[in-house]
Every structure is written in structure tokens, then in C-alpha cells.
Amino acid sequence: MIRKIKRRSSGRMFAMNCPTCGKENESSAQFCGICGSQLSDQPATVSQYDMGSSNPRVGFGEAISLGFKNYINFSGRATRAEYWWWFLFLVLTGVVLRTIDTLTGIGMLQNIFNLATFIPGLALGARRLHDIGKSGWWQLLWLAIIVGWIILIVWYTRPGNQLGNKYPN
Template sequence: MNWYVSVLKNYVGFQGRARREEYWMFVLVNFGVTVVLSLLQALFGIDQVLTSIYGLAVFLPTLAVGARRLHDTGRSGWWLLLNLIPLVGTIILIVFLVQDSQFGNNRYGANPKEKF
């Protein structure tokens, strides 16, 4: 949960690097919240209001942590645009996001793994 809150606090921080753990814990909690909100909507017969509001609220933090994760692998955050290519782009982006951090410093900053 700490990773999720730290990403939300740094919601417009597109600079720097994000560890795999930070990115994937954010994605996991984000997915869990979305599932719970969807169940509540189905239970109470509400249209997609809750998930839409939540999606808008976490849109910028999701982009920011994705860009920082790509920075950690030595790639530009612009690679997130691969999501616009159906299926193939998403698969390539997932491969980039699961790769290990680039060793040492890179042009985006110090390796966050070396801080711990």
C-alpha cells in the first residue's frame, strides 16, 4: 500500500526512475480498487460513474509511474504510446515494463535499487 500512496503523492513526477516493485504494486492495487468499484456498481445498479471518476483520478499518476518505470529500463517515457497499437504494442510495452533496472546511473537519474 505504501507504493500506491507514494505514486499518488508523486502524481506529476515524470522525472526520475521507478523500480519494478513500485510500478507493479501500483498496478495491482489499482486493479483491486477498480474491481471493488465495479462490484459495488453492479451490486447497487449504478452506471459506470465510480470507475470513471476513479479512472480520471489515477490517469496522471498512472502515466507518471509508467514513464518513470521506462526510465528505469533506460527508455524514454514516450514508449508509453505503444499502447495505442492494438495488442502488439501492449505486449511490447509489457516486456519493457517487466525488465530489470538498468545497472548504475543512466540519463534519468540514479538507480533506485541502490538506495535500499
């Protein structure tokens, strides 16, 4: 892709558009200021679109394993499948543990599980946001009830940035 350059009245040079979101960026920028996509003067090559080696498909068991293996790993990327299999694991296990808590009167199993999976859930959320070119700090939107939740759910369901971004695997 060849970026067209135009000069603003301030004299600064601007590239026309980001290939992902369309935002104008300075000609010296390597990554888009909005979506984090890599800006390049060269056309995308086939290897840039090949997700097989860097983002393999993961199944339910492998996603759980990766979630615990990367317990406090907030760098890198996570695929949609990895994130949503982990989410399903949390929901299913939470339901089972809540049922056991209710039937036995223990009342602590789900709370212990929630504490044990809180950090890996945050780490996985950060890696998932990295996959779409966003900072993991965007997870703070969970604190903005309803609106923040909707934004994050939409982002978590977006496909990863195949052209690369500032968050390497």
C-alpha cells in the same frame, strides 16, 4: 570497462559496444543511443551496483502512497515493484468499484477512480521506463494494439539499469 575504438571509412571514431545492449556508439557519446545506458571508460564500481539507497524495495502500501505522492512527476525512476504494486492496486480497486457500481446501480465510481488515477499511472509508467533507460514517450506504444502492449509489458518487467543511465533518480 575499456572501450575499443575503431575508425570507419567516414573517418569518424566509434566505440565498440555498449555494456548493456552491445550497440556501437560514437566515442564521444556518454549514453547508448539504443538503450540509454551510461557509457564509461572506467570499470563499474561497487557503488554503481548498489541499488539500496536510490531504488529501495517498496511494498503494496508504499507503492500506492508513492503513486499519489508523485501524481504528476514524470521525471526520475520507478522500480518494478513500485510499478506492479500500483498496477495491482488499480485492478483490485477497479474490481471492487465495478462490483459496487453494479450492485447499487450508481455506475460512476469506477469511472471517477479511473479519471483520478490516469495521470499518476502515466507518470509512473514514464518513471518505470526511465529505470530501464527508455523515454516515457514509449508509452505511446499502448496505442499499437497487441504488439505495442507486448513490447511495453516486456519492458515493464525488465530489471532497472543498475549502471545508471540518462534518467537520474
